[in-house]
Amino acid sequence: MFQSFSATANPAQGPARLASLRRVLALEGLAGFLVPRADAHQGEYVAARDERLQWLTxxxxxxxxxxxxxxxxxVFIDGRYRVQVKGQVDLAHFTPVPWPxxxxxxxxxxxxxxGVLGYDPWLHTADEIAKLEASLEGSAVTLQDCSNFIDRIWPDQPGPPLGLAFPQPVELAGEASTAKRARLAETLREAGQRAAVLTLPDSLCWLLNIRGADVPRNPVLHGFAILHDDARVTLFADPAKFDATTRAHLGPQITLRPPSAFVPALRTLQGPVRVDRSTAPLAVKLELDEAGVESQWGDDPCRLPKARKNPTEIAATRTAHLRDGAAMVEFLCWLDATPKGSLTEIDVVRALEGFRRATNALHDISFDTICGSGPNGAIMHYRVTDGSNRPIGDNELLLVDSGAQYVDGxxxxTRTIAIGDPGPEAREAYTAVLQGMIAISRLRFPRGLAGRDLDGFARYNLWLKGMDFDHGTGHGVGAFLSVHEGPQRLSRLSEVPFEPGMILSNEPGYYREGAFGIRLENLIVVQDAPPLPGGDDRAQFSFETLTFVPLDRRLILPDLLSPGERTWLNAYHAETAAKLAPRLSAAAQRWLTQATAPL
Known part of the structure; x- marks a missing residue:
């Protein structure tokens, strides 16, 4: 199966590795060193070679x-990892720091x-370093770019990934790569720029209509590229990743060169060259500056067009979600029919992947399934291992957050499931989380609003109870690409205005450490909202729901729902039943009828 359950890190190894790093830093005359999670492509999911933070801590x-x-x-961690980090690092040597x-x-x-604080400029963006430099002004601490000392002390560091690239057909991409490149090249010419440096793996894959296998779960290619103002692209990636079919797909305007040629190519460019200060490694700008090549800060030209899914991509994604929804219903039917007390978390993960495999369309899971029973549900990104595997007890909650990569989406x-009777407190919290998901699903909002403007709607009913959750309400999602995609987010930190075609998650939650976790998640897509009788003549957006899987009626307190919330829920369940029933086994059809009965 795709998911394994071995522990990927050992806290006991951290102290010796930390001591080794400090010895090297002392020899180099450095007082400290930054160790990011990110790789040179600023990816959330990184190859084994780039797991430097995990290896050290x-x-x-x-x-x-x-x-x-x-x-x-x-060790700086956000609200998703406050519980997890305490069980994964040696607290006598590493100090968790709440960030931001x-x-x-x-x-x-x-x-x-x-003293001098060192950093590897290939692993940090210009924005990151500029912000840190500004905050250290007036102190006796300075920053210095240097080589990567983790790589120096990591004796068995894996090699670079060599996943095979493959074409994404235009029937699913919805637009030929030649058209995409011509469109973006025109934006460069309009800006008076000769080229743009591309460093994000999903940008490369979207622009060239290819996919890859260089990181777990996300079908992306590691490489760098230069998009020229005449629509040519120079792609810097290991040639071993490209077979004859994919080379032919790239076409004559794409020049494939090895990664070692990237820096020399930067130094010979004719400026101005666009560089994204929020996603590109600072090293790119440093190399251009040293060679005297004029550069200009500007957004990666692929990010917004990639986020605005075209009609073909949205139609394909709808199909993928119906397939996945049917697999989820088969799974939930199986779970309800299995005797209580007979399953562990690993059993559940294996079974769910099995139902997705039974579609005969599964390319991969889109991330390691989060399956947390009882107190493990409060660990927001819990990954079950052979060591942590827990029997699923009676009268508790089971949180299952999962996903799939299909070639069409x-x-x-996420669904939170009642195993027996988890009690009134759990039901009240579940209902408040559900109200938050419904609130986002029902929203109409003016053009120009961003995630920060909408995030609070998902929290309102939790706030009324003195509750909240320490993660954003939603992230962007790709089209057979990264399950976490920027720049769009449904978060109080996001200032990127929503546009039609953007796919987002809608996933409020509530977590009580040591007791239970609740999260409910559907994917949604931004669409133009139809005009309302008597309304003003101004553009508004709304969300189309893509995910169709029942919500656990056993955990809902109907008296707490408003008439509008109840109407939305009953309509959602009716649509779920209508869309999925033809795709199900007889047993799952019977289960679905009960699970979607009106409140």
């Missing part, structure tokens, strides 16, 4: 970083009086 989360100083090593509440600059100033769905 034991922390396996998908976001975070460490700052190693002579007397303290801080605590920013790295003030933290460094509090723990280091003077990427899915991501």
């Amino acid at each position: 034991g922390f396996t989360g998908s976001a975070g970083f460490a700052i190693v100083l002579p007397d303290v090593a801080g 509440e605590t920013q790295p600059g003030p933290w460094v100033r509090a723990h280091l009086a003077t 990427t899915t991501d769905i």
Whole structure:
């Protein structure tokens, strides 16, 4: 199966590795070093070679970083990982730091009086380093770009990934690569720029209509590219990743060169060259500056067009979600029919992947399934291992967050399930989370609003109860690409205006450490909202729901729902039954009829 259950890090190894890093830093005259989770492509999911933060600390989360100083090593983690980190690092040697509440600059100033803090410019963006430099102004601490000292002390570091690239047919992409490149090249010419540097794997894959296998779960290719103002592209990636079919697909305007040729090519460009200061490694700008090539900050030209899914991509994604929804219903039917007390978390993960495999269309899962029973559900990104595997007890909640990669779409769905009777507190919290998901689903909003403007709607009913959750309400999702895609987000931190075609998750939650976790997630897509009788003549957007899987009626307190919320839920369940029933076994059809009965 795709998912394994072996532990990927050992906290006991951290102290010796930390001591080794400090010895190297002392020899180099450095007082500290930044260890990011990100790789040179700023990916959330990284190849084994780039798991530097995990190798050093034991922390396996998908976001975070460490700052190693002579007397303290801080592991900066956001609200998703506050519980997880405590079980994964040696707390006698590594100090969890709540981030972004605590920013790295003030933290460094509090723990280091003077000295030089080193960083690898290939692993940090210009924005990151500029912000840190500004926060250290007036102190006796300075920053210095340097080689990567983790790579120096990691004796068995894996080699670079060599996943095979493959074409994404235009029948699913909805637009030929030649048309995409011509469209973006025109934007460069309009801006007076000769080229743009592309460093994000999903940007490369979207632009060239290819997919890859260089990181787990997300079908992306590791490489760099230069898009020229005449629509030519120079792609810097290992030639071993491209067979004859994919080379022919790329066509004559794509020049394939090895990664080692990237820096020399940067140095010979004619400017101005566009560089994205929020996603490109700072090293790109440093190389251009050193060679005297004029560069200009600007957004990666692929990011917004990629986020605005075209009608073909949306239609294909709808199909993928119906296929996945049917697999989920078969799974939920099986789960309800299995005797209580007979399953573990690993049993559930294996079974769910089996139902997706039975579609005969599964390319991969879109991330390691999060299956947390009872207190493990409160670990937001819990990954079950052979060591942590827990029997699913009676009278508790089971949180299952999972997804699939199909060639026609990427899915991501969370359902929280009653195993027996979890009690009134769990039902009340579940109902408040459900109300938040319904609120986002029902929204109409003016053009120009961003995630920060909508995020609070998902939290309103939780706030009324003195509750909240420490993650964004939603992230962007790709079309058979990254399950976490930017720049769109449904988050109080996002300032990117929503546009039609953007796919997002809608996933409010609530977590009580040591007791239970609740999260409900559907994927939604931004669409033009039809005009309303008597309304003003101004453009509005709404969300189309893509995910169709029943919500657990056993956990809903109907008296807490407003008439509008109840109407939405009953209509959603009726549509779910109508769309999925023809795709199901007889047993799952019977289960679905009960699970979608009106409240």
